[in-house]
Amino acid sequence: MMKGKEREITIEPITRIEGHLGVHVKIDTEARRITDAYAYSPMFRGFEIILRGREPFDAVMITQRSCGVCPVPHALASVTAVDQVYGVSPPPMGVALRDLVHGAEQLYDAEVGVLNLEGPDYSEIAVKKFNPEWWEEAQKTKAPGSDVHGFAAIADIMTALNPLAGELYLRSLLVQKAGHNMASIFGAKHPHVHSFVPGGIAKINLSASDVESYLTLLMRHVAFAKELVTVTDDLLDFVLEQGYEDVGARAANLGSVGAYNDPAAYSAKYEEMTDWARKRLVSPGVILDGGLVTTDLVEFNVGVREFIGRGWYSSEWEHEVEADPLGNKIMKEHPWNKRTIPKPGEYGKWESLYSWVTATRWWHWKGDGKNHVIELGPLARMWVTAKAGLVPESTGNSLKFELPAALIPGFKYAGAMEFEWKIPEKPNAVERIRARAYYHAYSAYCMLNLVMAGLELLKAGKADVWTPYEKPKEGIGFGAIEAMRGACSHWCVMKNGVIHNYQYQAPTTWNASCRDPEEKPGPYEEALIQTPITEAGESEGWKGIDVVRAIRSFDPCLGCAVHVHIGKQIVKHELLPFAVPL
């Protein structure tokens, strides 16, 4: 649709993401910039409705099925919430094995994200088609890390990313299998792990040989991490040199809930959460305008507010939970109170209600009292961890760690390697992808440490995987852990032994959020507005490669982002185009 110099493009479906997502952007074709953007989604399943009245444990099994790409963080956040609801603390080995399953998933997910989902946008076929001048340049530019990954020129890396044909694309499909194998050792299967139970993990005949099988497979990821990071650095530095720093850029307002529990510290108890969450190997925290304002997971939880914003919902629910177990005031928009009440509206009314995604904001209740637009994801959590100084690898402006030597046939670099991920100037499409690659290496490093912790526990005879409990009648719980694409949080209120209210947020619930009551756009929208268009050719022929690259850098998982519910209500208008995935 052309309006003077403005062109509106709707892109649906955005493929190579999990779930259903569309974006609607307005582009000033003369200035080659996006002037306005709306992200939405078109599928609805109704998970939160289905959960009501069921056993809290059943949520662990059901909620992970909102995403087949990253089920484990849902299972882990859910089982943490249910640990709290049932009042049970798992034994250290139970915690360590849950961590190992989680790490296994992150490893595969990072490889697939960078090389199979995002990589093809920078592949030879994409670049030749959309940025032909880059291709010329890429053929002439030597790849600085070729001794590690074996590609002589940047163009060779691009060729290796061609979908279903390129070497990196295909090798990633093979290597990522090791992540699923590892997750299956203690999770029984993956996707959708079945061993996470309140109080620990269901694993019989646990022995050192299970841990050693895991370690053997882990070493393949350790070897691959060195190639993955080097290849990603080479490619992305080249892309930045072509003037790509503003694509997908937004201010540094970031959040993390942390990941990889310390088996000795995790007690599941809400009252002790500040402490055990700070001992996670990936730190929790919030960054506002580049400054770290908290590392307290309790403070994070209390600050979560899910506004209806420009979403098709009503906010008429009761304010049932007024304080958390520590006595902190809980707002009406907090997920312990929030309900999902649909109020469907017409499709494409960008000036009024337009989305099934709500507007989740973080309320800085101990600070300026404002509601902030927060981005989640590997870039956010690396940034928080690098700044927080809670782990020895954190330097205040970078994360430094080393992966050991591993001579494995089929992998190109056998030596040990030092990594340093540095906080970039600003969040943008390129840095999100780079952070994902470094998070792969950091996860491999964390898993090596956790394998050692697991073996220590076995040596000390602490092989118990589960703590028995008596299920109470009432309870409340909050569980949160980092999924590949950002924080995954679950809230459960149990009454009379069954679920009274269950709410959960995938990272995409935050990242794909719509305009809030103050008219502030969500992170995807912010990242798109002002994004320059580098796509070659006349505007009539544009396919929106820059839009797609900006959105895919967040690694969307719309399957989980949209809140459910239509219930008995009838959608009144002609179209209800997007999905309501939860």
Added chain:
Amino acid sequence: MTLEEINLIWLEGQDCAGCTISIKQASNPTLIDVLTGAIPGLGGLKLAYHPTLMFEWGEDAAKILVDAIEGKYDPFVLILEGAIPEEAKAAPGVYCVIGEYEEKLLKLSDTIDGLSKKCAAAVAIGTCASYGGIPHGNPNPTGAKGLLDYLGKGWKGALGLPVICIPGCPPRPDNIVQVLGHAVLAARGIAPLPELDEWHRPTYLYGSTAHELCPICGFYSGGVDAHAFGETGCLGALGCKGIITNCNASTTWMDGYGGCTRTGVPCFGCADPSFPDTPTSPFFAKAPAGPFIKETMKGTWSHMMMGLARLHRRKI
């Protein structure tokens, strides 16, 4: 119909992409073996449409579906992942849109209506696509259905085959790739047609219960029950539904790793048509006692006979 080249059109409805992730883990053969034509007899397959794996997006992607409905992708196999919502319930809105073409929304159900008239065969991957699965869970807010129910048990594709179901949440990786591969070999007359049971599952993979195949079933027959997670013994007292669920994932998951009961996890019945409602849920509730009692009655007599039979020396 010439079958040298076969297009695969893989739709995602009310899904989580878990079945797609699962098929990528297959080993015997791998997805790459199949797509690159490395297996004789399986060459000539083209993944014409797959929302998570394809390069195209937006209208370029949606156009493939529009063209396929017009017969431009014949012969093709329709593959569905995820359930189909009842759009009439959402009317005049919609529950599941899979694309937009020339300002017209492509609803999942309309697309399936169009494609099912042309496709050579239709395969439902996963419990959602087969029988409705999680979206179909009580109170089924969107009126979700599986393909079997949607097209009906009597529906037949151009090759004369009914809907083939591969249940599991998701199904074991090798199950998916083997059923798809086998269907192609059968269509080309290289392998026999797969035998399907009443739930349209291929019997060579789904003919036995998770319990019959259970690697720790020896504890059940030995009379050892586990009463805590982590304790070695039959998991029936902890809620195992293996005795009422046809599934081969109790054995291993992939490449010899994992497997539900083998790891120590009760079967939660995720491949059963009833999943996630009773009798598979509540997931910690015990399976109905009937099948266990029947098996024990029959088993006690047989055990005695089997024991006695072992007293006789074998004439070899």
